[in-house]
Amino acid sequence: MNLDELRELAAQTQAQQSQFDHRIVVCTGTGCHTAQSEDVLKALEADVRQRGLTKTCAITGGGCRGLCAEGPLVTVEPQQILYQHVKPDDSTAILDSLETEPIERLLCDTNDPFFARQKRIVLEYNGLLDPEQIEDYIAAGGFLTLLDVLSHMQPTEVIDEVRRSGLRGRGGAGYSVGLKWSTVAKSSAASKYIICNGDEGDPGAFMDRSVMEDYPYRIIEGMLIAAYAVGANQGFIYVRAEYPLAVKRLRHAIRQAEKFGLLGHNIAGTPFSFSLDIRLGAGAFVCGEETALIASIEGKRGQPRPRPPYPAESGLWGLPTLINNVESYANIVPILREGSDWFASIGTERSKGTKVFALSGQVVHTGLIEVPMGMQLREIVFDIGGGIPDGRRFKAVQTGGPSGGCIPEEHLDISVDYESLLQLGTYIGSGGMIVMDETSCMVDVAKYFMEFCMSESCGKCVPCRVGTAQMYRILDKITRGEATLADLAQLEELCDMVKHTSLCGLGEGAPNPVQSTLRYFRDEYLAHIVEKRCPAGVCTITREAVLL
Amino acid sequence: MRTTTAVLAPAPSEDKRWRIVHTTMRRHGFGPDALIETLHSTQEAFGYLDEAGLRYVAECLHVPLSRVYGVATFYNLFTLKPQGAHACVVCLGTACYIKGAPQILAAVEQATHLHRGETTPDKQVSLMIARCLGTCGLAPAVVFDDEVAGKMTPDEAVRHIKEWMNHEPR
Numbered sequence: 001m002n003l004d005e006l007r008e009l010a011a012q013t014q015a016q017q018s019q020f021d022h023r024i025v026v027c028t029g030t031g032c033h034t035a036q037s038e039d040v041l042k043a044l045e046a047d048v049r050q051r052g053l054t055k056t057c058a059i060t061g062g063g064c065r066g067l068c069a070e071g072p073l074v075t076v077e078p079q080q081i082l083y084q085h086v087k088p089d090d091s092t093a094i095l096d097s098l099e100t101e102p103i104e105r106l107l108c109d110t111n112d113p114f115f116a117r118q119k120r121i122v123l124e125y126n127g128l129l130d131p132e133q134i135e136d137y138i139a140a141g142g143f144l145t146l147l148d149v150l151s152h153m154q155p156t157e158v159i160d161e162v163r164r165s166g167l168r169g170r171g172g173a174g175y176s177v178g179l180k181w182s183t184v185a186k187s188s189a190a191s192k193y194i195i196c197n198g199d200e201g202d203p204g205a206f207m208d209r210s211v212m213e214d215y216p217y218r219i220i221e222g223m224l225i226a227a228y229a230v231g232a233n234q235g236f237i238y239v240r241a242e243y244p245l246a247v248k249r250l251r252h253a254i255r256q257a258e259k260f261g262l263l264g265h266n267i268a269g270t271p272f273s274f275s276l277d278i279r280l281g282a283g284a285f286v287c288g289e290e291t292a293l294i295a296s297i298e299g300k301r302g303q304p305r306p307r308p309p310y311p312a313e314s315g316l317w318g319l320p321t322l323i324n325n326v327e328s329y330a331n332i333v334p335i336l337r338e339g340s341d342w343f344a345s346i347g348t349e350r351s352k353g354t355k356v357f358a359l360s361g362q363v364v365h366t367g368l369i370e371v372p373m374g375m376q377l378r379e380i381v382f383d384i385g386g387g388i389p390d391g392r393r394f395k396a397v398q399t400g401g402p403s404g405g406c407i408p409e410e411h412l413d414i415s416v417d418y419e420s421l422l423q424l425g426t427y428i429g430s431g432g433m434i435v436m437d438e439t440s441c442m443v444d445v446a447k448y449f450m451e452f453c454m455s456e457s458c459g460k461c462v463p464c465r466v467g468t469a470q471m472y473r474i475l476d477k478i479t480r481g482e483a484t485l486a487d488l489a490q491l492e493e494l495c496d497m498v499k500h501t502s503l504c505g506l507g508e509g510a511p512n513p514v515q516s517t518l519r520y521f522r523d524e525y526l527a528h529i530v531e532k533r534c535p536a537g538v539c540t541i542t543r544e545a546v547l548l
Numbered sequence: 549m550r551t552t553t554a555v556l557a558p559a560p561s562e563d564k565r566w567r568i569v570h571t572t573m574r575r576h577g578f579g580p581d582a583l584i585e586t587l588h589s590t591q592e593a594f595g596y597l598d599e600a601g602l603r604y605v606a607e608c609l610h611v612p613l614s615r616v617y618g619v620a621t622f623y624n625l626f627t628l629k630p631q632g633a634h635a636c637v638v639c640l641g642t643a644c645y646i647k648g649a650p651q652i653l654a655a656v657e658q659a660t661h662l663h664r665g666e667t668t669p670d671k672q673v674s675l676m677i678a679r680c681l682g683t684c685g686l687a688p689a690v691v692f693d694d695e696v697a698g699k700m701t702p703d704e705a706v707r708h709i710k711e712w713m714n715h716e717p718r
Contacts, residue, residue: 031685034696068685204642206682241588241625243682280588283624285679299583300615301622360643360684367685398642432684434642448645452679458622 001261003147013139020058023077028061031068043088063127063214068367084108113383122330134256137217145337158229165340166352171325172429174418183312184230187320192232194322198239201285202401205432207356208326212246216253222329240281285456290323303458304504347373351417361434378412392437400429402449403509405516441538442521446514447475453510464507467498481532481541557607560600565593632667632674634712637691641680644688655702
């Protein structure tokens with residue numbers, strides 16, 4: 001498919017879409033799907049057929065609108081009305097109201113800060129595209145950027161543009177995407193690979209899941225541009241098997257892109273060829289680490305190896321390999337379409353663009369949000385998130401998953417960017433943001449993450465394999481009220497040792513939740529150890545322990 | 549008449565499901581890197597991985613049996629034991645954890661006399677945990693036979709499982 005054919009298809013699809021007076025989009029994202037949105041979709045489809053409205057009113061499934069807690073969500077276009085908590089029975093009322101006033105009791109206020117304060121680049125289509133229709137994506141301008149790049153830009157120009165944008169890896173480490181690309185591009189190897197890391201393993205993070213489920217074409221287009229820039233002809237998307245819908249949609253999207261000649265040999269009549277495959281994870285958190293992920297694609301146990309050499313020099317089957325995270329690839333198209341200056345104008349000095357966060361825990365508006373880098377944490381939790389439910393008191397926000405830490409109340413005014421969070425002893429990480437209130441015990445939370453790291457440790461290096469188990473043992477003792485101050489001292493020593501001697505990020509990051517909670521909530525540790533009580537009332541401390 | 553040298557190993561049984569496994573391996577050119585995909589396909593077809601299956605896969609892909617066993621036991625999603633007719637998966641992701649997942653798990657464990665990873669003797673119910681389902685917006689979440697249920701309570705989860713336990717085998 002060349003540029004003219006693509007434009008024609010876009011125009012045709014737009015013309016078809018404009019034949020409808022109304023378009024009703026039912027969110028079929030993760031949250032709404034769980035809230036039985038498929039039943040709402042079926043009810044609306046049946047009603048439209050029954051009323052003979054199939055020519056004037058289109059009913060489609062769409063992606064995540066973000067406000068998962070209030071699902072199922074239904075959008076009515078072109079009026080841009082958003083309904084929440086929709087039940088299958090409401091379909092009659094929705095169709096009745098199309099030509100009159102919106103239904104008051106179902107209305108969701110899109111002027112609420114939850115929507116108004118967000119800036120959507122990665123999630124720019126607001127979930128209103130049908131994730132299984134490539135024509136929908138093309139009609140919205142999809143693949144135009146790719147064809148423009150292939151016909152008008154040299155690979156080095158693409159890399160320069162990405163580097164100038166200041167985009168940093170969205171998987172957690174925050175390394176410059178442009179620099180990574182240029183390292184792979186510089187290699188003279190005959191064969192290179194690119195990989196999309198969709199092994200979103202952090203508990204409490206579901207951003208990449210949503211992007212893969214809702215915008216599979218966006219990821220494919222981003223990967224195609226990356227492959228062209230670095231000179232790779234084969235790519236893999238590594239997805240957790242725990243995300244069956246993402247796998248299904250990505251597979252479907254790849255097949256459609258192949259059918260339209262956007263993947264395969266001589267794409268758009270240029271010499272550039274690229275094929276894309278999916279590889280499934282099998283439930284190993286450590287496979288999010290790039291060298292472990294590569295081992296897994298090669299069909300081996302997902303165990304990391306020392307770096308250097310970095311995958312950019314020696315990766316998949318020993319060849320230069322570019323690995324980027326889902327969200328990083330999803331940012332490529334807007335950067336090349338709008339220009340690097342535009343992208344660099346968003347965010348802070350050193351953290352450019354936006355970040356998608358999965359906001360969850362003890363907060364009113366749980367769901368998926370995208371905000372400019374540098375937004376105040378307070379604004380995210382209290383304006384966008386709507387604050388803490390039931391009048392309880394805010395305690396901390398946990399970011400960065402099992403390698404991250406928590407941010408207490410006194411730092412709520414911090415700017416959310418790579419550097420500021422690092423200074424507080426935590427990470428932006430992949431984007432999980434879990435709000436905790438006074439009902440959470442911070443020692444228990446630290447123990448929770450340590451249990452996670454202990455079970456997920458691959459066992460290759462001793463500090464991580466043995467150290468996480470020993471740290472867990474001490475934390476467990478503390479939560480049972482059986483620990484002494486000597487145990488606490490040993491815990492701190494172990495934290496330091498495991499952090500500095502482990503082979504990969506899993507071990508290096510494992511002590512973080514402990515160190516971070518010790519930094520801000522040491523009094524809670526001491527309450528368990530010295531006073532034999534759990535201030536939040538979470539841990540069960542027996543009478544025997546008190547008498548110890 | 550076989551045309552590919554790599555298909556010399558005979559399937560463990562006449563079961564037609566081995567053809568699905570074979571197709572997966574063929575699609576990947578019988579290379580060692582097809583191992584994880586093949587194990588997925590085997591488990592999807594049979595519900596778990598047994599020794600005969602692991603040996604068959606090892607021979608077809610020219611991978612030592614030790615490595616096949618190593619991979620099958622490394623990844624959490626692979627199981628070497630047959631699973632129950634129904635599966636209950638309690639999510640223990642961070643959001644679910646702080647919103648009461650441990651209480652749900654404890655209630656379910658008590659009601660079924662199972663620990664995580666176990667199956668009832670009558671092979672009706674398997675109890676598992678998930679690290680994070682990505683349904684954090686509706687925490688705490690529990691999966692009942694592939695259907696994710698959000699905003700779960702201990703009582704409701706137990707009620708659901710009791711229904712399975714009191715019914716005819718599926």
